[in-house]
Amino acid sequence: MAQRRAIGHAGWGRTIAAAIVAAIYFLPVLIIIMYAFQGRNDILSISARSLGDYLESIFSFTPTLSNFENVFFRANIIQAGEGAAQATETDFPLYFLNSVGIAGISVILALVIGTLAAYGFARFPLRGNDTYMFIILTTRMLPPIVVTIPIFIMFQVTGLAGEYPGIIALYTAFNLAFTVWMMKSFFEELSPDVEDAARMDGSSETRVFFKICLPQVKAGMAATAVFGLILTWNELFFALLLTSNETRTIPPAMVRTLGGEVGADYGLLAAIVTLFLVPVLVVTFVLQNQLLRGVTFGTIKK
Amino acid sequence: MKNFGRAIAQAANETAGTRSGLAGWGSVTDLRLRGLAKSFGRVTALRGVTLDIEAGEFFAILGPSASGKTTTLRCIAGIETPDEGRVIFDGRDVTDEPVQSRQMAMVFQTFALYPHLSIYDNLAYPLREAKVDPAEIARRVGEVAEMLRLTHTLQRKPSTASGGEQQRVAIGRALIRRPRLLLLDEPLTNLDAKLRHDTRAEFKRLHREIGATMLYVTPDQLEALSMGQRIGVLRDGRIVQVGTPAELYRAPGDDYVATMIGDPPMNMLQARLKVGGDSPVIELPFGEVSGGPWSRPLSAFSSGEPLWFGIRPHDLKPVSGDPIGPNFRAKVHLTEPLGDVTILDMEAGATALKIVLPEEEALAYPVGSEVHLQFDVRHTHVFAQQTGTAIR
Numbered sequence: 235m236a237q238r239r240a241i242g243h244a245g246w247g248r249t250i251a252a253a254i255v256a257a258i259y260f261l262p263v264l265i266i267i268m269y270a271f272q273g274r275n276d277i278l279s280i281s282a283r284s285l286g287d288y289l290e291s292i293f294s295f296t297p298t299l300s301n302f303e304n305v306f307f308r309a310n311i312i313q314a315g316e317g318a319a320q321a322t323e324t325d326f327p328l329y330f331l332n333s334v335g336i337a338g339i340s341v342i343l344a345l346v347i348g349t350l351a352a353y354g355f356a357r358f359p360l361r362g363n364d365t366y367m368f369i370i371l372t373t374r375m376l377p378p379i380v381v382t383i384p385i386f387i388m389f390q391v392t393g394l395a396g397e398y399p400g401i402i403a404l405y406t407a408f409n410l411a412f413t414v415w416m417m418k419s420f421f422e423e424l425s426p427d428v429e430d431a432a433r434m435d436g437s438s439e440t441r442v443f444f445k446i447c448l449p450q451v452k453a454g455m456a457a458t459a460v461f462g463l464i465l466t467w468n469e470l471f472f473a474l475l476l477t478s479n480e481t482r483t484i485p486p487a488m489v490r491t492l493g494g495e496v497g498a499d500y501g502l503l504a505a506i507v508t509l510f511l512v513p514v515l516v517v518t519f520v521l522q523n524q525l526l527r528g529v530t531f532g533t534i535k536k
Numbered sequence: 537m538k539n540f541g542r543a544i545a546q547a548a549n550e551t552a553g554t555r556s557g558l559a560g561w562g563s564v565t566d567l568r569l570r571g572l573a574k575s576f577g578r579v580t581a582l583r584g585v586t587l588d589i590e591a592g593e594f595f596a597i598l599g600p601s602a603s604g605k606t607t608t609l610r611c612i613a614g615i616e617t618p619d620e621g622r623v624i625f626d627g628r629d630v631t632d633e634p635v636q637s638r639q640m641a642m643v644f645q646t647f648a649l650y651p652h653l654s655i656y657d658n659l660a661y662p663l664r665e666a667k668v669d670p671a672e673i674a675r676r677v678g679e680v681a682e683m684l685r686l687t688h689t690l691q692r693k694p695s696t697a698s699g700g701e702q703q704r705v706a707i708g709r710a711l712i713r714r715p716r717l718l719l720l721d722e723p724l725t726n727l728d729a730k731l732r733h734d735t736r737a738e739f740k741r742l743h744r745e746i747g748a749t750m751l752y753v754t755p756d757q758l759e760a761l762s763m764g765q766r767i768g769v770l771r772d773g774r775i776v777q778v779g780t781p782a783e784l785y786r787a788p789g790d791d792y793v794a795t796m797i798g799d800p801p802m803n804m805l806q807a808r809l810k811v812g813g814d815s816p817v818i819e820l821p822f823g824e825v826s827g828g829p830w831s832r833p834l835s836a837f838s839s840g841e842p843l844w845f846g847i848r849p850h851d852l853k854p855v856s857g858d859p860i861g862p863n864f865r866a867k868v869h870l871t872e873p874l875g876d877v878t879i880l881d882m883e884a885g886a887t888a889l890k891i892v893l894p895e896e897e898a899l900a901y902p903v904g905s906e907v908h909l910q911f912d913v914r915h916t917h918v919f920a921q922q923t924g925t926a927i928r
Contacts, residue, residue: 425646425648427644427645427646427648428648428649428650428651430610430613430615430635430642430644430648431642431644431648431649431650431709432650432661432665433615433635433636434613434615434635434636434640434641434642435641435661435662435665435709435713436636436662436665436666436713437636437665438636441665446650449652450651450652452652
């Protein structure tokens, strides 16, 4: 086991190198956030002839909140330009709530079902256990477009297309594959002796699961939930295909800002993206401690 | 039971190894195993283990790794279900009873502490599962913590405790419910040498104070000999001999037990039986011997029967003056000084053997020197090579 060192031990050189790499990762996000605070003229005057030129033009603007106003008050995000003079409420709050609700419910459902399933796969293996694990993963092995037609037909036949239960079921199924695989590996890291000890101490199987196993994989559940949330929150393809006007999430709504009769409204898009980032940031930040804790335990000597 | 510590001290003053007067501790019980068999796929772990463990006894099961020790314990505990055989506990067949209702406790080789709970909660866990009154839980945890010197660690997580502390938590958690049978699965394997030594004494003390039936499983003959009132030797899923440490040392039932118990192990010499004349004679690489404790039963065998002739390293002595028994010459090949004694690895012709001498005496025999060795024929063992069985 590596010795834990004091923070800052790596020295300034490495810290700065790490900061530069991190900055490169963050740059696209930073640029789109900058766009969100720029007026249409500032955005259109950005030139990209050279890197220096680009960086200079992107950082020189008059800050404005008009893009954010446009997110909530405009004729309609979908039909940008039509009746632009009237300040009517947009459907953005609905889409935002749809995104939060659909992603939230499907991640929680997948976490509950997936954790139970993973415990079963890890501790009470079926005949052909690995085959089932493999089948669960198959839909995620292919680009989504490959399964579009069968899934679309399944949704049409069952009447789930465009309905909340439909898109929630689809995302739950997708998250489930990932959740079962992740959680199974966390459960497999636990010592079976600890569970046997609990049985000897008088715990029923239910209590072994809830009192002994589940608390040990809390950090793993948090990590799984965050990854699942990010995947679902950003999902565009099936949302475009299987949501209606009422059930639309933010990603397909963003796509529609690129179309309009007046051309792409980059400022508006950037403002939506900025708002779109907030929930995932908040959740990740709240669960940060759990995520960082890791899943190794000191009592078991191997 | 007002004061656990005082009660324990009282119990300690009573006769050792029997039912103690410790209030609240259920009566100690006996355990009978009848023909336990268990296979895991193509691997056979147990091939019919039959064993009687008396109430209040400290019984050790000795066997090398993969001999079925842990499987035996797990079948007794109910964690595994045997394919065949019965587990009879306190006169009741518990073979098909679930783990939870057997009222046994186990100390695991890996300690198996609950990593997410504090040491206090680890100790309290069995009582909470048994729905014991919270005030009573607090008192009993306090008592057990005091008995095992864990009071200062109670608020910590197991991962921050030392190996010895973790071990004592594992013992405390097993004891706190006052089990009628305590199963110990190689509990010293994960401790360092010094701690192992101290903990051996600790187990003996606990057994005397608590008086519960204890079943201790180990691959280490020293642990079995020093703690077990009786020892069962396990080989390939079968019990080959049961006896007190002294019995196993003095009269091993077969060559396996003979070489397993005693350190360094018994010297086993190639030998052949020669019948004819008054009493049977055993031909050794360096001469012939006769008149040992094996003399009479050997007459049932025919001449030429291949045998193992066993002499413990402590029973081989350098000759000073006239030899008083069979004697031969051997060359010192290697010395292993252990402080107070030295082990000499010898070669007598093609036969390798070991002897043990006090350190200062061994100085007289450096590597390469020749020693004239003798032994008392009464302290020798003979085993049939074909079956391994002792002949005496």
